[in-house]
Amino acid sequence: MTRHRFFGIAVMLAIAPTGGCSMAADKACFSKRSSVVLPDRTRVLANVTNGASGRTLAEAVLDGRTGEARAMLARDPRLIGTVVTHDPRMSSAPDGQYGDLLTLAVSRCDPDGIAMLLAAGMPANGVRPGNALTLALLADSPDLAEALLRAGASPDPQRLPDGEDAMKSAIAFSHVGGVMTLLRHGADPRWADSFGIDRVRMALDAEQADIAELLVQKGGTLWSVAGDGSMAVHELVAEPVAFTGPEMKAARARLVERAKASGIGWPPPDRATVRQMVASGAWPTPAMAKAGMTVSAEALAQIRARN
Template identity: 35%
Template sequence: MMKLDERLVLQAVTNGQSGRDIAAAVFAGDVAAVRRLAGGDARLLTTHVPPARYPDFRPDGQAGDLLTIAVARCDGAMLDALLALGAAPDGAVPGLPLDAAVAGHDLAAAERLLAKGASADPAGEHAAWPLRTAARSADPAAARLLIARGARLDRLDPTGTGPLQDAVDMDSMRVAEVLIEAGANPWAVGAGGALPAFGIGQPLRLSSPAEEAARERLVARLRRTGAPWPPPAPAEVKTLIREQRWPPPALARHGATAPPAAVVATLVAAPR
């Protein structure tokens, strides 16, 4: 769940004193004050904490916009009021309200935002990544919702890592199962030569019997395809990429593809 520090947020929001006033009203759950302030100046609905630019950073708890504050407070009435007043459902920082809802396992808030037009796969500078958050927070219901609303399964970060590898790395096997059922590729190479299929095949102690059951179903699913098993470890994958022998024909027949350019560049530059 996103935790916001009211004092730090009010120090940093846009729109001057009026921005601080409307943000404080959202924190207080004062719908009447929010309506009065936004009615006088609709631009106040864009009030937000500007994201820091690397290498600068904001302290923990200093982030968000009005919708995100409402979501973080689990204030459905405020969320509805802001949306009715015309607050952009994607938020002043693209996707942050939806991402906060996913992080907080608040499916009702996520559905409200999506119903009003929020993108399941927000884009733009500083855009949040709700499907990655669903993977990292082990929320298969949120993952299903986002996929149904158009979240891309093949989206990658600058290292070449996508939501499926994130789910596997976080031992979120129920989310991994949702992603693979929807078409995510378990043989797609990610950062460091990692294959989701390799992680799935590792008999680790997972957080719950449900996660282990999902892992076992995935192993059975992948083995039924006739793909070579066990999958190659990252060290072997990296060697094959450097030698320009990836993907091996036996894995290519089961969906293994050429690695993203970001992965190739990293592996070629790294010491062997």
């Protein structure tokens, strides 16, 4: 198993909100995915910005006291920027200690609270970009995520500096419906991170062949080259380890047939060959590019630095 496949299978569930406890009522629309962890009331209220006013406002949002929260924001619009913080000396926040006001409203499944915050000037992306959408996407119903996306929340993190990646969480939770929601609102199926890891590759790293197939059908590619010369298609050479059900195997087999029909070559060239050919400028040829081989500027720079 490659390092990337091991990482994808072993820790993908760690990339979505996890850990901590929340009010029982908060789970009202998060019953289908028990490993989703909502903002922890105690940790949130002990660590919000804007002092006593921020705590009072966050508590009102958590309790669903929409009128009171609206009045506070009308008196002091600056409170819209209230967020949960953590000690910067810590590598990450304690479980459940995260969010902004919009995330808190999502966590209690409160469409009225969300609407109030948006009307009060809250960006649809939130103050913590993408945090609220990522959580909303994991709810039992798509309604909360749809509301944010219709209000202008970005389905792609590249439009948000340091933004949270809702698609990554959807993939981690095997949430095909969530991926479909994001694609319907314009998410780029070929988006790649700073290492050149694209959506299809991310799905195949996690052995979510059904999601990978959906992404390819919507314009994604099996041939996007990452900074180490690897591609999503390399993940199709090895046998799946965790997700070996008939539907997943069938989706994987269809992707293999699609790769074989691309004309680029099967089995795919090894990573070292890919790096060498890309670094020299020989790949992708026009035919390869037409068949789906892409190399982001970041990946190209990393490949050239390696060679």
